[in-house]
Amino acid sequence: MIVPARACPADADLRRYLTARVVSVAGALVVAVALPVLAYRLTGSPAWTAAIAAAEAVPYLLLGLLAGALADRVDRRSVMVGCDLLTAAALAAVPLGWWFDALTPWQLLGTAAVTQTAFVFFDAANFGALPTLAGEDRLTEAWARLFGATTLVELLVPPLAGLAIAVLAPAGLMVLAAVAAAGSAVLVRSVRGRLSPEPASRMRTRVVADVREGLGLVFGHPVVRTLTLVGTTQAVAGGAWAAMTVPWADAVLGIRPAGDPRLGLLFACWGVGGLVAARVVPWLSSRWGGARLALAALPVSTACALAVCASTHWVPALLAATAFGAAYTIVVLNAVTFRQQVTPPHARARVSTTARMLSWGVGTPAGAALAGAVASTGAGPRGALLAGALVLAFGVVVAWTGPALRTAARVPLSS
Template sequence: MGDTEQRGASGRDFARYLNARTLSVLGAVISAVTLPVLVYQLTGSAGWTSAVTAAEALPYLVFGLLAGALADRLDRRRMMVALDFTVAGVLLTVPLAWLAGVLTAPQVVVVAFVTQTAFVFFDAANFGALPALVGKDQLTVAYARLYGRTTVLELVVPGLTGLLVAVAAPAALLAVNALTGVGSALLLRAITRSLATPRPVQGAGELVADVREGLRFLWDEPVIRTLTLVGATHSVASGAWVAVLVPFADRVLGVAPSGDLRLAALFSCWGVGAVVASRLLPRLTRRWGNARVSLWALPLSLLGGVLVVVSGHWLVVCAAAVYWGVAGATVVINGITYRQQVCPEDLQSRVNTTGRMLAWGLGQPLGAVLGGVVSVAAGDPRAGLAAGLAVLASGVALAWVSPALRRASQPLGRS
């Protein structure tokens, strides 16, 4: 096969991958909106609704390390296809049970847990699949394109799903979600390029050794270690913002928690910033390099959070939140792509899943709890957000005192 043919095949494979991820994220967003609404309609209980949220949050903490170890040993493409089909089948049980009149809240909670568990293993395989598919030199551009597309979905789909839930049965929407899983699986199965070099699993001891190897690499590589720890502090701040956004809008900005379109605007601001960041980041890293971009994006992100806290008008908060979204998404995307560029191919899933587990699986929930507890104790949602930003400030300080990160951020030719 000639060079032109190879590039054409690679481009087609990436297009299939990108479309598969688009369908997968579309389905995940539909589920995230639909399942809590569905269980609340069944029970009228905030407790059951919280149980669905907990069921969706728990799997990354429980299975993250195992998922990474398996994804570095198994055929990633086949693993992702199997998981997509599994999610489609599990989700389909909900509309079928609803049609039969036997749907219960415990079934919805179990479905939430199983589908999110499948996502953890899918995500682990995905972390190693993208570098294998596009090559490390094209990774920042490819991931930025993927992040930009999926962020648009996360901006638009929740509102549309909310409108559909208001006029249609939530259980029926999950049938659409099952179809997106099947579509994603078929697209992934059509990829011709290898996404892994499978190694047989010969016992639990090997998996434990694999987990240790991944943790050791993450800890021993000083720049990745610093960016991972700092990324966790960044997730604490974003988790606090998500937790206090509605009471902040209500009590500080006078934006009602229902029936006020300004609340939808506030929810969208971070995502708008993330789309902008996905466009800017490839240029920034080409000019200054990943480490230097991280070093400067972190304090700029902290500044964005501070501007949100001190702003008292919803339009000013929107502008500050869009700016925060640009800086914050730059931190997130850049940290992930740098980790994937430095990490050896056979450690991709383990190292990146561990990084995601610390940031999204641990930092985000901790930030939400911190923001909620401080807000209640102080009687002011701004205090909850400020507490999350204080944690981020410690991460910014850690980054700037890190000799490895500062050394890596120096322009070529300087010591």
């Protein structure tokens, strides 16, 4: 007798795992909205808001290589559950501090660092856990289901969180994020299938050797190397955006951090742009190829970033921000897809975390720090966003003048 697919234990495990990821991503998005708003309302300082954004990205810079190497060696279920519980505890401390009038910017800075450190190890474990759970024959389906579900969450949660801030204290939203992290831990723990390979099948290598292999695979492939390095310049612009969204909305657009529902619309822009990108990247990649798509999308991303800087009214600002989110995500998804295609299966976790560490882990905190420094000189949030866009423009020059992408773009797609 054939068991229907929906009744298979493996499929039930996959649903539990994907639900855990959706719940976890939803909680993280609530934090992404509430934490900078809370920091800005607590301090009124763009520099402090930028520091929070930088603290959220620094852990990937410091620990990305180690996390990627360890993800193929340890019990991933224990790592993911432990990271979720640590995140829940750190987030729950924020509303306690707020309610007892003891919350400080330093606690917010520590919360950002602790939760993102947990995310680094969780993320690395996830890169290996999902393929192990789904199996090679269902890997594409599993990643498609995960990306589709999380993209929908990224579209819905930020505007809802932004609207909730209009009527609730942002510290109260951190309770929801803490509950989401704890819920994710329970769901991951309930998965019965394996999330790690059998101990006897794991490669017995040294962590240093694994790290070296990840670096070698990233820097040894000319296109992957170029996409990673240029991606760092784009991450600088993204870091400046993350750091200055709330101060820029307040100072330039007149969107107040408390009680203004337009803030929810502003936070929704990136999700809408990401959803558009998810729809068009497969078609664009198959039609143009990864190298040509990168060469085309990078200058478009720069132009959209400059359009954001030029906006002074909230309506064109929302349109420009949506376009920037779409172009930015096209560049990222294209680079991730190309990297996965050329990386050996056994090294995908370490290569993915290595590349993410070099681009997002370096670029995002650098962009946030640059934005905070520029804003503090008197140029304000608008000048800070412009500084990030100019760094991205430099990346476009590197991409177009370097030989790697242009050489790959000349290769026929049928080759």
